[in-house]
Amino acid sequence: MSIKQQLHHIKNTIPEHVTLVAVSKTKPLAALQEAYDAGQRIFGENKIQEMTEKWEVLPKDIQWHMIGNLQRNKVKYMAEYVSLIHGVDSLKLLQEINKQAKKHSRIINCLLQVKIAKEDTKAGMSVEEAKVILDSGDFTNLNNIKIVGLMGMATFTENKEQIATEFQSLKHIFNNLKQLNTDNCSLTTVSMGMSGDYELAIESGSTMIRVGSSIFGSRNYKN
Numbered sequence: 001m002s003i004k005q006q007l008h009h010i011k012n013t014i015p016e017h018v019t020l021v022a023v024s025k026t027k028p029l030a031a032l033q034e035a036y037d038a039g040q041r042i043f044g045e046n047k048i049q050e051m052t053e054k055w056e057v058l059p060k061d062i063q064w065h066m067i068g069n070l071q072r073n074k075v076k077y078m079a080e081y082v083s084l085i086h087g088v089d090s091l092k093l094l095q096e097i098n099k100q101a102k103k104h105s106r107i108i109n110c111l112l113q114v115k116i117a118k119e120d121t122k123a124g125m126s127v128e129e130a131k132v133i134l135d136s137g138d139f140t141n142l143n144n145i146k147i148v149g150l151m152g153m154a155t156f157t158e159n160k161e162q163i164a165t166e167f168q169s170l171k172h173i174f175n176n177l178k179q180l181n182t183d184n185c186s187l188t189t190v191s192m193g194m195s196g197d198y199e200l201a202i203e204s205g206s207t208m209i210r211v212g213s214s215i216f217g218s219r220n221y222k223n
């Protein structure tokens with residue numbers, strides 16, 4: 001199937017309240033343009049430099065989501081345009097995003113990445129760490145960021161029950177933290193689910209899925 005057909009297939013099978021992020025990392029401009037021409041406006045990338053190069057040449061109504069692990073010293077390169085940052089896992093990073101957003105008179109939306117996988121390799125913070133950040137005075141003072149939800153990644157396994165349990169744990173944490181409603185924190189988004197597990201994620205309460213290979217085909221290297 002073509003990129004356009006894959007996109008339409010996914011859009012036709014997910015509920016309306018679920019946002020589709022087309023994960024275009026490592027893919028050439030032509031592939032993104034094809035998805036754009038098929039109506040897709042939200043793209044996810046995991047490298048700031050690659051995302052910025054694509055942002056510079058592709059249509060300006062694209063919303064760019066940063067879904068990868070972040071290096072603080074590179075936040076400045078995307079502060080002008082990034083629409084949502086998924087993988088925020090520390091107060092220091094939030095402070096840097098806030099500082100760079102301020103330079104552009106913007107408020108940058110962020111998701112806190114919570115570790116739900118049993119594997120050691122998946123990044124993210126614990127619920128306790130998230131609570132400490134959200135309750136801190138340092139956080140309250142950050143006027144140029146807004147926490148709009150949580151992001152999580154399930155363990156890479158064939159075990160569907162385990163994946164579902166991990167997704168449900170993120171939804172549970174979300175429901176808990178949602179009570180906290182402040183100027184710069186109002187949780188509406190649960191970003192979970194990729195090509196292999198987005199149906200399970202949606203069943204478990206996902207509101208935003210990040211799908212790459214099911215739209216653009218497999219990537220040459222694990223990225």
Ligand SMILES: *Cc1c(COP(=O)(O)O)cnc(C)c1O
Nearest residue numbers: 023067194195196210211212213
């Ligand atoms: C690459 C990536 C995806 C998309 O993965 P696919 O299996 O190709 O759908 C989703 N989320 C994150 C954080 C990624 O790095």
